[in-house]
Amino acid sequence: MSKYDKLFEKITLGNGTAVQNRFMLAPMCDDSSNGGKVTDQQVEYLRIRAANVGVADTGYAYVNDSGIQIQGQLSAAHDDDIPGLTKLAAAMKAGGAKAILQFSHAGRDAMGSQKYGNRVYAPSKVDFPWVHYDFDEMSQADIEQVLDDYKNATRRAIEAGFDGIEIHNCNHDLLQQFFSTYSNRRTDKWGGSLEKRMAFPLAVLKSLKEAVAEADKSDFIIGWRISPEERHGDSVGYDVDDMIAQTKEVLKVGIDYLNLSLNLAAGYNNAKRPDYNAVPVGHTKRFATIFRELAGNVPVYVGTNIFTADQAMDAVDDEKGESGVYVGREMLIDPEFVLKIKENREDEIVRTTTIQHLKDVKLPDGFVDNYADTDGSTRSVSYRKGIPLPGLD
Ligand SMILES: Cc1cc2nc3c(=O)[nH]c(=O)nc-3n(C[C@H](O)[C@H](O)[C@H](O)COP(=O)(O)O)c2cc1C
Incomplete structure (x- = not known):
């Protein structure tokens, strides 16, 4: 018996699949594919991090070249892409996790596509301060075409042996x-009212479900990651009530x-980044509780700023809903985080890092470079500086 036993209970996903514990390896793009293709370093990096979790996510994979x-x-x-993805799926599943x-499709933020000379497009042509093309x-x-591309990417994930996908x-x-x-x-059927937006x-979800039905894979897992609100200072793209309305429809399909990304939630652009305890503007319950009550027996994953076993417990501690x-x-810092909690070795958890340590724990070279100075030594000078690692921030 340990006070962390709850974290190691099996949970049941919406389609009845049992997952070995409540932990998920968060989706993290490692910037290290070779022109989109899986590398051996990536396989090893994900193999050791997937080993002890219930659900292991890859970083986002693009569904078309735009x-x-x-x-x-x-x-x-x-x-x-399928042969490389097949190796990756097998490595991620080796320890019992669901792979x-x-x-993703970056739309107007497709800087990579722009650099490769591919066409970039978005719902509307709106000026954005950070888009210089x-x-x-x-x-x-x-x-x-994009709806079709999600469907085809789903077929590839199935062929590669993944247990599921996350949108x-x-x-x-x-x-x-x-x-x-x-x-x-x-102003057409894809914009305007809440329903049209x-x-x-919803069309993406329906399209990719066609690929699952065609492959007759009722045990294939479909995860759905949301930003529960979009706020930039006074500008509100949508609020949590809008996202509750969308999620109700998604749950019907x-x-x-459900996976809550809290990067853009309350507090965005403030000094303090939101975490798993964040509460939306105008509400009293935290995002986690609101969506768990909504989702019923569909598990809801939350996180952000989880560095200790107690924080992980706090994040799953909801009265209602599966968590x-x-x-x-x-x-990234400690691939054995989950194993150490399971074995009552919390005192051995590594919570700070150095560039050398990142190499020792098998982060792919391209990933490490994004945290290293141009002289290869101390802290990030790249865009990854925006998501600092303790010890390098
Ligand atoms: C290096 C890095 C890459 C990330 N890439 C993705 C990604 O591909 N897809 C995604 O949904 N979130 C991505 N995220 C966000 C994480 O999934 C997670 O929500 C965020 O890091 C907060 O959790 P943490 O405090 O435990 O790191 C990324 C985060 C980091 C640090």
Whole structure:
């Protein structure tokens, strides 16, 4: 008996799949693919981090060549990605975790696509302070193509042997761009009212479910990651009540777990980043509780700033709903975080890092470079500085 036993209870996903414990390896793009293809370093990096969790997520994989946010991102856009993805899925499943491939399309934020000379598009042509290139407004044909691309990427994930996929309907992804009143100014059936703004994310979900039905894989897991609100100071793309409305419809179509990304939630742009205890503006319950009450027996994963066993317990401690906890940066620093809690070795958990330590714990080279100074020594000078690691921040 340990006070952390609850973390090691099995949980049941929406489709009846049992998962070995409540931990999820958070989806984290490792910037190290070779032109989208899986490398041996990535396989090893994910094998050791997936070993003891219930659900293990990859970083986001793009579903077509116009959706690449970062060069070094994984690709699920081509059939010749399947052999590499097959190796990755097998490694991630080796310790009993459910292996999940996360899908994304960056829409207007497709800086990687722009660098490769690929066309970039978004729901509407709206100026964004951080976008310094031209992009198109999506045509009906573009929208249909993307729906098809999600379906084809799902077929590839199934062929590669993944247990499931997770849709990145968060962190400014294309799906979120359609839902945001700030990003979507369309006047056709894909924009305007709340119902029309949620039409694209729902169409993506329905499209990829066709691939699951065609493969006759009722045990295939469909995870759905949301940013529960989009606020930039006074500008509100959507609030949590809008996202509750969208999620109700998503639950009707059917998902197997919900994953709350809290990066953009309350407190965004403030000195203090939100964490698993964040409470939305105008509400008294935390995001976790609100969505767990909504989702019923569909498990809801929350996390952010989990570095200790007590924090993980706090994140799953809800009276209602089925709960899981995702762990991101701590799993980069200490791949054995979960094992150490299980074996009552919490005092051995590593909570701070150095560049050398990141190499020792098998972060791929391209990933380590994003935390290293140009002289290779101390702290991040890259965009990863925005998500600091203790010891390097
Ligand atoms: C290096 C890095 C890469 C990330 N890439 C992704 C990603 O590909 N998809 C995603 O949904 N979230 C991504 N995230 C967000 C994490 O999944 C997680 O929500 C966030 O790091 C907060 O959890 P933590 O405090 O435990 O790190 C990334 C975070 C980090 C640190």
